[in-house]
Amino acid sequence: MITKQKLYKMKKISIYFITVLLAGLIALPAAETQAGNKDRSGEAGASELLINPWAKSSGWGGVNTAGIMGVESMFVNVAGLAHSSRTEIAFGHTNWLKGADIDVFSFGLAQKLGESGVLGISVMSMSFGDIPITTPSNPEGGIGTFSPNLMNFGFSYSRVFSNSIYGGMQIKIISESIADLSAVGFAIDAGIQYITGETENVKFGITLKNWGPTMKFSGDGLAIRTLLPGQDSEFTVEQRSGTFQLPSQLKIGASYDINFNEDYRWTFAADFVSNAFTKDQIIFGTEVSLKNYVQIRGAYAYEEGITNDDDRTTVFTGPSGGITVQVPFDKEKGTGIGIDYSYTSTDPFDGVHRIGARLYF
Numbered sequence: 001m002i003t004k005q006k007l008y009k010m011k012k013i014s015i016y017f018i019t020v021l022l023a024g025l026i027a028l029p030a031a032e033t034q035a036g037n038k039d040r041s042g043e044a045g046a047s048e049l050l051i052n053p054w055a056k057s058s059g060w061g062g063v064n065t066a067g068i069m070g071v072e073s074m075f076v077n078v079a080g081l082a083h084s085s086r087t088e089i090a091f092g093h094t095n096w097l098k099g100a101d102i103d104v105f106s107f108g109l110a111q112k113l114g115e116s117g118v119l120g121i122s123v124m125s126m127s128f129g130d131i132p133i134t135t136p137s138n139p140e141g142g143i144g145t146f147s148p149n150l151m152n153f154g155f156s157y158s159r160v161f162s163n164s165i166y167g168g169m170q171i172k173i174i175s176e177s178i179a180d181l182s183a184v185g186f187a188i189d190a191g192i193q194y195i196t197g198e199t200e201n202v203k204f205g206i207t208l209k210n211w212g213p214t215m216k217f218s219g220d221g222l223a224i225r226t227l228l229p230g231q232d233s234e235f236t237v238e239q240r241s242g243t244f245q246l247p248s249q250l251k252i253g254a255s256y257d258i259n260f261n262e263d264y265r266w267t268f269a270a271d272f273v274s275n276a277f278t279k280d281q282i283i284f285g286t287e288v289s290l291k292n293y294v295q296i297r298g299a300y301a302y303e304e305g306i307t308n309d310d311d312r313t314t315v316f317t318g319p320s321g322g323i324t325v326q327v328p329f330d331k332e333k334g335t336g337i338g339i340d341y342s343y344t345s346t347d348p349f350d351g352v353h354r355i356g357a358r359l360y361f
Contacts (some may be wrong), residue, residue: 008343011149044277046174048150049187049210051256052076053092053106053124056355059322059342060285061299063269066193066205071108071358074122074156077207079191079326082157084110084118085334092356096126097315097349103127106144106356119147120170125149142282151175156189172210174246180221187212188193201257208250214243248276265289279306295324309347320344322354335361 052058054072065077073080073092089111094104108122128148132141152175158168170189176182211217223238255269266288273281285299298321305311306318322342329335337359344352 002333013188026345042248042277043105043184043244044244045215046176046185046187048126050150050247050249051094051096051104051124051126053094053104053354054090054108055092055094055322055340055342055354056324056338056358058339058344058352058354059299059320059324060269060287061271061283061301061320061344062298063253063271063283063285063301064255064267064287065191065207065251065271066203066255066269067195067257067267071110071120071122073158073168074108074120074154074170077191077192077193077205077253078156078170079158079166079205080208081110081118081120081168082116082160082166082193084112084120085231086361087111088358088360090356090358092354095353097346098351098353099349101129104146110328115326116160118158118168119157120154122152122154123158124152124154126151142224143163146179149175153190164195165192166195172212174215176217178221181217181219183215185212185215185246195310198203199257199259201259203255203257205253206251210246210248212246214245216243217241241308245277247278250274251348263291293326295326297322297324315346315349317345317347331359 018302049289052062052075054075057064057068057072057076068076068080069083070080071084071088084211090108092106094106096102096104104124104126106122108120110118111119113119117133130145130147133144133146135139135143153173154170156168159167168191172187172189174185174187187210187289189207189209189211191205193203196202218241222241223236226237227236228235251271253269253271254266256268260266261331267286269285269287271283273283275281281301281303283301284297285297287295287297289295290317300318300321301316301320302318303314305313320342322340324340326338327336329337336359340354340356340358342354346352
């Protein structure tokens with residue numbers, strides 16, 4: 001039973017989350033106005049923070065900011081993690097820009113805590129394979145290889161504040177390294193979902209992602225041995241590394257479910273995505289659920305110039321699609337397994353292919 005004191009506390013926390021997100025809504029466009037987001041493309045670092053490693057949500061372009069639920073919420077909108085009712089484990093593999101030999105591996109865990117809280121942990125790792133080492137004196141290589149290592153660790157907490165309001169926050173640890181250089185930083189995500197309607201079929205969501213301090217590289221790779229004028233012995237000279245900002249992003253979304261009794265659902269969703277360092281996007285998507293056993297989805301992400309090969313400034317061409325097959329173990333307990341696949345169209349390369357598995361118990 002929810003007492004007046006608990007209700008008052010929930011309202012205070014809800015107001016806090018809304019204040020934080022509205023501050024982001026104001027601050028992010030202000031930052032873009034000073035620098036011009038599309039004119040700063042390529043200037044941010046840690047761009048892997050914008051890569052969706054999950055097959056289910058990427059099947060419709062990550063458009064479901066308003067209605068996302070479960071482990072994948074930790075990428076799309078962390079507020080959706082609060083919908084997890086028990087324990088959920090997810091694994092994912094992404095063939096990023098097929099033909100480029102880049103793989104993305106992901107793991108996620110959501111655990112229900114008490115009546116209204118959910119704790120989440122996520123890991124994403126990118127593999128680039130072995131790259132030949134080259135130097136000014138060995139431009140052809142043949143002296144060994146190196147392998148870049150990019151990893152993101154996420155620690156999330158979300159909770160139900162009322163029958164309609166869900167909120168959450170996530171702290172992400174960012175690690176980038178090669179053999180003799182590394183950079184470590186952190187970022188914060190915050191999100192809210194509001195659900196209404198007679199059958200809870202009208203949903204709204206807002207999330208601020210990748211907000212954090214600048215990062216910089218350090219290590220022996222910035223040092224060289226050289227002779228100084230007038231000196232006979234070599235000295236170690238270390239070059240200064242410039243700082244780089246994180247690719248902050250603000251997403252505002254809405255979705256509407258058309259329910260055909262309890263067995264079939266047709267969802268329409270739309271998101272506006274404000275990027276601090278790239279062009280803003282508008283994403284439209286739809287998903288059909290057949291008795292919750294099979295789900296088919298698709299989306300189109302529009303940004304300025306994307307329809308013209310000469311004006312497009314991204315490898316992505318807009319369309320994406322995916323499918324999910326779920327097999328319940330026990331309907332009453334809500335346990336089961338789901339297999340997901342998604343495809344995102346690109347030009348050049350042969351698209352982005354993702355596959356994943358989720359286990360509920």
